[in-house]
Amino acid sequence: xxxxxxxxxxxxxxxxxxxxxxxxxxxxxxxxxxxxxxxxxxxxxxxxxxxxxxxxxxxxxxxxxxxxxxxxxxxxxxxxxxxxxxxxxxxxxxxxxxxxxxxxxxxxxxxxxxxxxxxxxxxxxxxxxxxxxxxxxxxxxxxxxxxxxxxxxxxxxxxxxxxxxxxxxxxxxxxxxxxxxxxxxxxxxxxxxxxxxxxxxxxxxxxxxxxxxxxxxxxxxxxxxxxxxxxxxxxxxxxxxxxxxxxxxxxxxxxxxxxxxxxxxxxxxxxxxxxxxxxxxxxxxxxxxxxxxxxxxxxxxxxxxxxxxxxxxxxxxxxxxxxxxxxxxxxxxxxxxxxxxxxxxxxxxxxxxxxxxxxxxxxxxxxxxxxxxxxxxxxxxxxxxxxxxxxxxxxxxxxxxxxxxxxx
Amino acid sequence: xxxxxxxxxxxxxxxxxxxxxxxxxxxxxxxxxxxxxxxxxxxxxxxxxxxxxxxxxxxxxxxxxxxxxxxxxxxxxxxxxxxxxxxxxxxxxxxxxxxxxxxxxxxxxxxxxxxxxxxxxxxxxxxxxxxxxxxxxxxxxxxxxxxxxxxxxxxxxxxxxxxxxxxxxxxxxxxxxxxxxxxxxxxxxxxxxxxxxxxxxxxxxxxxxxxxxxxxxxxxxxxxxxxxxxxxxxxxxxxxxxxxxxxxxxxxxxxxxxxxxxxxxxxx
Numbered sequence: 143x144x145x146x147x148x149x150x151x152x153x154x155x156x157x158x159x160x161x162x163x164x165x166x167x168x169x170x171x172x173x174x175x176x177x178x179x180x181x182x183x184x185x186x187x188x189x190x191x192x193x194x195x196x197x198x199x200x201x202x203x204x205x206x207x208x209x210x211x212x213x214x215x216x217x218x219x220x221x222x223x224x225x226x227x228x229x230x231x232x233x234x235x236x237x238x239x240x241x242x243x244x245x246x247x248x249x250x251x252x253x254x255x256x257x258x259x260x261x262x263x264x265x266x267x268x269x270x271x272x273x274x275x276x277x278x279x280x281x282x283x284x285x286x287x288x289x290x291x292x293x294x295x296x297x298x299x300x301x302x303x304x305x306x307x308x309x310x311x312x313x314x315x316x317x318x319x320x321x322x323x324x325x326x327x328x329x330x331x332x333x334x335x336x337x338x339x340x341x342x343x344x345x346x347x348x349x350x351x352x353x354x355x356x357x358x359x360x361x362x363x364x365x366x367x368x369x370x371x372x373x374x375x376x377x378x379x380x381x382x383x384x385x386x387x388x389x390x391x392x393x394x395x396x397x398x399x400x401x402x403x404x405x406x407x408x409x410x411x412x413x414x415x416x417x418x419x420x421x422x423x424x425x426x427x428x429x430x431x432x433x434x435x436x437x438x439x440x441x442x443x444x445x446x447x448x449x450x451x452x453x454x455x456x457x458x459x460x461x462x463x464x465x466x467x468x469x470x471x472x473x474x475x476x477x478x479x480x481x482x483x484x485x486x487x488x489x490x491x492x493x494x495x496x497x498x499x500x501x502x503x504x505x506x507x508x509x510x511x512x513x514x515x516x517x518x519x520x521x522x523x524x525x526x527x528x529x530x531x532x533x534x535x536x537x538x539x540x541x542x543x544x545x546x547x548x549x550x
Numbered sequence: 551x552x553x554x555x556x557x558x559x560x561x562x563x564x565x566x567x568x569x570x571x572x573x574x575x576x577x578x579x580x581x582x583x584x585x586x587x588x589x590x591x592x593x594x595x596x597x598x599x600x601x602x603x604x605x606x607x608x609x610x611x612x613x614x615x616x617x618x619x620x621x622x623x624x625x626x627x628x629x630x631x632x633x634x635x636x637x638x639x640x641x642x643x644x645x646x647x648x649x650x651x652x653x654x655x656x657x658x659x660x661x662x663x664x665x666x667x668x669x670x671x672x673x674x675x676x677x678x679x680x681x682x683x684x685x686x687x688x689x690x691x692x693x694x695x696x697x698x699x700x701x702x703x704x705x706x707x708x709x710x711x712x713x714x715x716x717x718x719x720x721x722x723x724x725x726x727x728x729x730x731x732x733x734x735x736x737x738x739x740x741x742x743x744x745x746x747x748x749x750x751x752x753x754x755x756x757x758x759x760x761x762x763x764x765x766x767x768x769x770x771x772x773x774x775x776x777x778x779x780x781x782x783x784x785x786x787x788x789x790x791x792x793x794x795x796x797x798x799x800x801x802x803x804x805x806x807x808x809x810x811x812x813x814x815x816x817x818x
Contacts, residue, residue, distance in 0.1 A: 486679030515633035
């Protein structure tokens with residue numbers, strides 16, 4: 143048996159430059175990736191990381207966004223992200239343990255990438271690799287040559303169903319809650335989250351192949367909508383919100399192919415029975431279910447060492463009616479531009495996302511510099527615009543940040 | 551009788567002087583010999599890269615690459631083993647002979663846990679911060695892209711070499727490849743280039759590649775070291791190769807998205 147250990151030490155410091163100006167975080171992270179070759183066929187692969195956030199001790203406690211409970215939530219973190227055994231067969235790979243399973247072809251937003259829920263403690267700003275919650279699961283990938291082409295069939299069973307981890311209510315990265323009517327207080331209850339129960343088990347299937355130069359996949363996932371819908375109950379003077387987690391089926395697929403300097407890619411996910419928020423104020427009228435069609439199309443254009451990647455995301459609700467608390471058609475547009483200088487030592491990058499339904503946006507310029515094989519520094523900012531909506535709700539959370547990472 | 555004797559004498563003279571007057575091969579013929587040189591049906595090799603900038607700062611990388619020929623086409627997969635910040639990054643290339651069809655390329659980025667289809671059309675793009683473009687890392691360039699001409703011979707480090715210049719056939723190709731001219735120094739005894747000089751699109755000398763420690767492994771001539779030096783930026787990339795295994799009968803499935811995602815571990 144042969145063990146190896148890789149990892150990183152990293153400092154992430156961010157400062158809010160809008161709203162109430164203060165430190166967002168001074169995270170000191172340790173990221174460990176142990177691996178072992180157990181035999182010719184068996185391997186172990188793991189990843190765990192944790193941090194101490196000094197900003198929670200530097201910034202004074204208050205009664206709004208830095209309460210003792212919020213500080214506790216953000217001060218320390220320790221989680222296993224992956225810990226699985228891999229058996230490499232001739233025609234199949236079998237993985238069992240805690241895993242991150244990534245589907246889809248889009249960047250920045252998730253459509254088919256629905257297997258693992260996210261830890262949203264920093265909205266969607268953290269790298270997905272860090273914010274994905276590893277799930278205990280079994281995965282079989284079987285490879286077969288059929289009709290002269292290689293086909294991959296993936297089977298997934300997840301007894302460890304878990305929802306998204308939401309930031310604590312009141313924190314700077316908590317999503318806006320429905321407003322209570324004038325004169326009413328707002329109370330948020332704990333809902334029934336999916337968990338380690340046989341009845342909550344999730345399962346998925348995928349097929350992948352290269353057909354006439356096109357990388358294609360078909361996917362099906364029977365799971366839970368990761369983010370809850372908010373069931374409302376209005377009594378005189380009090381609006382009670384109860385998170386409701388609902389089952390749904392997702393069927394979809396993805397494609398990509400290269401045409402000269404352009405790579406076209408896209409994916410579609412049809413969610414059948416997706417939980418939807420409604421406009422009513424009773425348990426029966428505030429939450430419903432319906433079919434949603436989600437599609438994305440993107441292109442990667444590479445020329446003279448510049449990479450330009452526009453993407454378009456569309457979401458439609460075929461059975462929409464006016465009681466559904468979202469638009470019949472909504473979506474996002476994104477653009478990523480990047481290049482590098484000094485033999486890839488210096489890497490500027492700009493990512494922009496625009497929510498056309500409410501006009502809100504997010505802009506993420508970033509500059510990375512590789513001092514050596516082990517040491518990389520980053521300087522960047524996350525800027526939000528719009529008065530409300532997906533990005534606009536964080537308009538007062540513009541921040542600048544630095545990162546310093548030592549990898550080993 | 552007289553005629554027969556004259557013919558025999560003439561024949562003997564032709565045999566003697568024939569080699570002197572044998573036509574030199576053309577530039578294209580020499581490059582075809584380079585392309586047809588036995589480089590094994592498949593190959594596994596380890597590679598160390600040292601990226602040295604003008605201040606002498608060094609970045610080092612370790613890789614393992616696997617290649618298999620399919621007639622004139624080939625497939626290859628390269629895994630980055632070290633340093634840790636690029637570990638498990640892997641590039642899969644299906645390299646098609648000729649210019650009619652662009653190569654297919656996929657890149658696995660462990661930070662995304664995703665395989666990305668990437669464009670192979672910008673062959674002048676530099677590969678992972680090295681001084682090699684995607685075109686340079688191929689064994690031989692696409693012969694159809696250039697007009698080849700033999701410009702002479704010389705002795706280089708004790709070996710007779712042909713000097714063959716290649717000029718991209720069109721301005722578009724010059725732009726795409728990033729070169730206005732290349733010059734190959736090819737050892738006559740083994741049909742292997744030992745030095746390549748590259749001129750940029752403006753006609754200025756850009757960089758040169760020098761292959762060293764050429765020896766036979768399993769009967770196949772192999773360069774154990776190579777250095778590409780960019781004379782304009784004073785940046786250089788030093789490569790050293792080891793652990794060659796030729797003709798080991800690599801399985802076709804090695805060159806797949808499956809193996810790209812799985813990464814390379816020493817038990818394979």
